[in-house]
Amino acid sequence: MRPSPPPVPHHKRTGRPRSADADRAILEATREALVELGFGGLTLGDVAARAGVAKTTLYRRWPGKNELVVDAVAALFEERLELPDLGSLRADIQGVVLRFAELLNMPETRTALMAVVAEATSDEPLRRRIRDAIVDRQKHLVLLGRMRAQERGELPPDDGTEDPGRDDMIFDVVAGSVVHRVMVSSEPVDEEWADRLALLLVAGIGGLHAA
Amino acid sequence: MRPSPPPVPHHKRTGRPRSADADRAILEATREALVELGFGGLTLGDVAARAGVAKTTLYRRWPGKNELVVDAVAALFEERLELPDLGSLRADIQGVVLRFAELLNMPETRTALMAVVAEATSDEPLRRRIRDAIVDRQKHLVLLGRMRAQERGELPPDDGTEDPGRDDMIFDVVAGSVVHRVMVSSEPVDEEWADRLALLLVAGIGGLHAA
Amino acid sequence: MRPSPPPVPHHKRTGRPRSADADRAILEATREALVELGFGGLTLGDVAARAGVAKTTLYRRWPGKNELVVDAVAALFEERLELPDLGSLRADIQGVVLRFAELLNMPETRTALMAVVAEATSDEPLRRRIRDAIVDRQKHLVLLGRMRAQERGELPPDDGTEDPGRDDMIFDVVAGSVVHRVMVSSEPVDEEWADRLALLLVAGIGGLHAA
Amino acid sequence: MRPSPPPVPHHKRTGRPRSADADRAILEATREALVELGFGGLTLGDVAARAGVAKTTLYRRWPGKNELVVDAVAALFEERLELPDLGSLRADIQGVVLRFAELLNMPETRTALMAVVAEATSDEPLRRRIRDAIVDRQKHLVLLGRMRAQERGELPPDDGTEDPGRDDMIFDVVAGSVVHRVMVSSEPVDEEWADRLALLLVAGIGGLHAA
DNA sequence: TGTTAACCGAGACGGTACGTCCTGTCTTAGG
DNA sequence: CCTAAGACAGGACGTACCGTCTCGGTTAACA
Structure with missing residues (x-):
């Protein structure tokens, strides 16, 4: 699964292209600043300075602090959150809950997630x-877990009568x-x-x- | 249950006492500003102006925006959130969930709650x-609901072996x-x-x- | 003749009064910055820093760079420009021309004057x-010179028929x-x-x- | 007398030659922008856009805003300023003064001239x-006027003893x-x-x- | 009944970050 | 080699709030 691509500009293919290095440096600097300063203390000027980039470059790519932080944090979810196959539905849920909690306790995400949701x-x-960047990518874990449990016979197979919002509710309950x-x-959140x-x-x- | 009093000054009782009207006006102005501007757009200077009060007066009573907003919002939870007795545990839970959702959809709380948590x-x-001001006052609803359910025979009575964090988890699950x-x-969140x-x-x- | 007073605010007499020290420090810092950086290089942020004052304080008193520089330079004209009595009209003119040229060659005024006029x-x-701050204060020198010359008999006394714009033209010619x-x-501009x-x-x- | 040519590049004559159209368009756009925005509001980026030219092209030909404006304005002095022969020194001077004042009141020159001098x-x-581009071209008008006056007998012919800076001073006085x-x-400046x-x-x- | 101490409004203060703008350079692709 | 387009680093702009301070003036409890 590749990291979320930078917001695609709908320009012609003329002029100097945007630097991909800059994108990387900015997102990295953002996470670094989140750890050191928290969401409230994070400053776009400071991020730009850390990334060795002009403030304008930053504003050219992201509308503001919120969007930048979402993208910076999204990558972490991408790489860290997966559903381990531990042999039973109960163990699978326990496993993903522990990983999710671990993610929420990282200093980068701790302050950032609630803030952007707010x-x-x-x-x-x-x-x-x-x-798009965070939630939906987690949601498929619910689907995956259900399918595994159905294969194991822990849950009855779908028969076409089930509530379509069923998995959404499970997701809200677990994550919430x-x-x-x-x-x-x-x-x-311990074992x-x-x-x-x-x-x-x-x-x-x-x-x-x-x- | 009265709304949480402003932090008591531990002075001598001499001199001009603080105006109670000011407190009321400030909290009201805060809620008003929350509705109009949201948490991010809310300014202490603006609140002071709306309340017809000097910024100094405001800072004398609250350390900052966060604490002020917590107090302003707490009152709403106080008056609005209660556990109706609807005859069964399932109906009771449904009822409190609907009330809680209603509260979360009020413009005053919508933006404020997540923001202060962040x-x-x-x-x-x-x-x-x-x-103190918000969460614990809700938590007793869980205890109350359990006791009612036990009285009705929907749940077994406590026998001294149960997990002490049991109700906390229920609360996290419901609220979360x-x-x-x-x-x-x-x-x-519909019926x-x-x-x-x-x-x-x-x-x-x-x-x-x-x- | 006292230095030009700072622009008078038309407020009530309420609130904390403006600091007179700040005014002095700002004007001094402005002149200093003019010498070091010239008009083009002068920055309001830099002036504020030199004066040990916040940018806001500066903007509260002056609308912008131009007005600030006018006031900063005006004081120099106040103290330096006078009409010496050298015994004859010709010598008086020579004297004031030399002083004026000297003033124009000071680094503070050299760059500032033309810039603000532009x-x-x-x-x-x-x-x-x-x-108000600069030109009119010089203009009376022309009047003074004329009166002296008339007392000396170098020029005929006014008889009520003379051109009212006469002195203005003399002033434009000398200064220009x-x-x-x-x-x-x-x-x-030598002797x-x-x-x-x-x-x-x-x-x-x-x-x-x-x- | 043709307008001052843009600074000649001393390159080899290989590669694509510079567009002469571009030069004209740039200078015209500069004058247009001067009228609309004044000197201070004039932006090289804006001039480039008006001229339908890339900023690079502009910077390749002029070092900066000041030089560009001088060249853009110089052409106006070239074509507009001349010494009419009105039969007497006094009338000649009056005539040239009126034309000069007219020039100074054009919106293109009004702000530009003082600014570049500053x-x-x-x-x-x-x-x-x-x-080179402006002042010296005016100065010969003084010489021309003197010669005409000498021919008319209004001024004594040169005898080799006169002050060499004489005409310079006249010029400073008139223009200033x-x-x-x-x-x-x-x-x-009326008649x-x-x-x-x-x-x-x-x-x-x-x-x-x-x- | 006057003192007095804490209150109050107003608003200036030193700071910090904002998001925009312009500069002059650069890096593309294309003529 | 020139061109148009536009991204780039850098830096000043003027604004908005922050939380503190300094005023003149008010108010209620105590002496």
Whole structure:
């Protein structure tokens, strides 16, 4: 899976092309600054300086701080988040929950994720960007997990009558619970907690099918 | 339950006392500004102007924007969030989920809540303030719901062996799921969705007890 | 004659009053920067830094670079330009021409004067400011010189029939000639040149009276 | 007399030759931009765009804004400024003063002239360029006027003892007075004022000869 | 009943970041 | 070698808020 491409300019192919090095340097500098200063302390001028790039170059590519941070953080999700095959639905869920929590505890993402989501509450384009760059890429993990469980016989196969929003709800529950635990309750997501959440979900999903 | 009082000054009781009108006017102005400008656009200078108050007065009472917003929003949770008794655990959960979603969709809270949580990721005192003013007041709803369910016989009575973090997890799951649905997925929380979540939880909780 | 007062704000007498020290420091810093960097190189940010003052303080008092420079330079004209009484009209003119040329050769004024006049060509308020702060204060020197010459008997006394714009023209000729000599022709204004100009003027004025 | 040619490149004569159209378009665009925006608002990027030319092309031909403006304005002086033969020294002077004032009131020159002179105070090459392209071409008018006056018998013929800087001073006085009147005093140069200046000068020159 | 200390409004203060603009150079592709 | 197009590093711009401060003036409890 390749990293999200930089926002494609719809120009003619004339003039000096944009430097790909600059893109890389900027995103790297952004993550570095997030670690050191947090989202609030992050300054576009500072990022530009770290990247050895002029502020204008930065503004030419991204509309502002929010979009830049989304792109900078998206790459981390890309490479870090996957669904391990651990032999059972419960173990799979536990595994992905632990990895997700680990990701949320990285200093780059800790402050950045909530902040951009907050900004996005009144910024539809930003909301779409977050979905495209981060959320939707996680969502397929739910689908994958379901398919594996169905192959194992842990869940009944689809028969065409199931709720189409079913996987979306599972995703909201998993992601939301972990985020709330980490960000709001400030409690650790350890193996035990992850297992109990997995247990609750497995039982709950069973209940949904039974209904 | 009265709204959280402004931080008490520990002075001698001499001199002119602080104006209580000012407090009210400031919190009201803050909510008004949140609706019009969102969290990011909210300015302490602007709030002061709306409240007909000097910036100094404002800074004398609150350390900064974050704390002010927490207090301004807390009152809303106080008055709006309660657990209706609808006759069954599933219906109770559905009911509180719908009320919570409604609260999250108010313009005052929509942007403010996520924003202060984001700020709180690197600000322990703010995190505590949020817990004291908002989160903990919701948490007792979980306890209340459990007790009702136990009275009804929907859940087994406590026998002293249960996980002490059990209710915390339920709270993280409920609150987190709704927040994620509303804020990140940008999908509506309607009666159907709330009911399905309630169903999943009831079954899941059952699974926890069975384990 | 006191130095030109800072632009008077028409506020109420409320709030913290503006610092008089800041005014002094800013004007001094402006002159210093003019010497070191010239008008083109002068930056309001740099002036603020030199004066130990915030940029905002500077913008609160002056609309921009042009007005600031006018005020900074005006003080020099105030203190340096006077009409010596040397016993004859011709010597008086020679004297004032030499002083004026000297002033134009100071590094503060050399670059600043022409620049603000240039800017003023499309900025009526600036033009007025220049007249008020600099030009009009010089103009009375012409009147003073005429009166002395009339007392000495070098010129006939006014009889009420003379051209009201007469002194204005003399002023334009004296000031314009010196400026052009120094700025455009880049030739020195030495005693001889000044004396020849004085001679031309005395004769010319005589011609005007004769007409 | 043709307009001053652009600085000749001393390259080999290989490769694609420079477009002469471009030169014309650039100078025209410069004058147009001067009228619309004034000197301060004039941008090389904007001039390039108006001329339908790349910025590179512009920088290849002129070192910067100042030089470009000098060349763009010089052509106007070339074609507009001449010494009419009106039968007497006084009338000749009046005539040239009126034409010069007219030139100074054109929007292209109004702001441009003072600005480049101001820039030239700390830029010797620019000063030379101004002299070559503008000032020296005017100076011969003084010589021409003197010769005509001598032919008419209004002035004594040269006898080899006269001051060599004599004509320079006349030039400084005429040009400086008009510029000061127009630019600084912001008063009109009408027929009456021009005549009075001519009268003063004729008498003054007489005084110089008598000395 | 006057003192007095803390309050209040207003607004200036030193700072910091903003997002835009222009400069003069460069790097493309094409003539 | 020139051209158009446009990206590049750099730097100043003028604005907006921040959180602090300094004023003159007000208000209520205490003496």
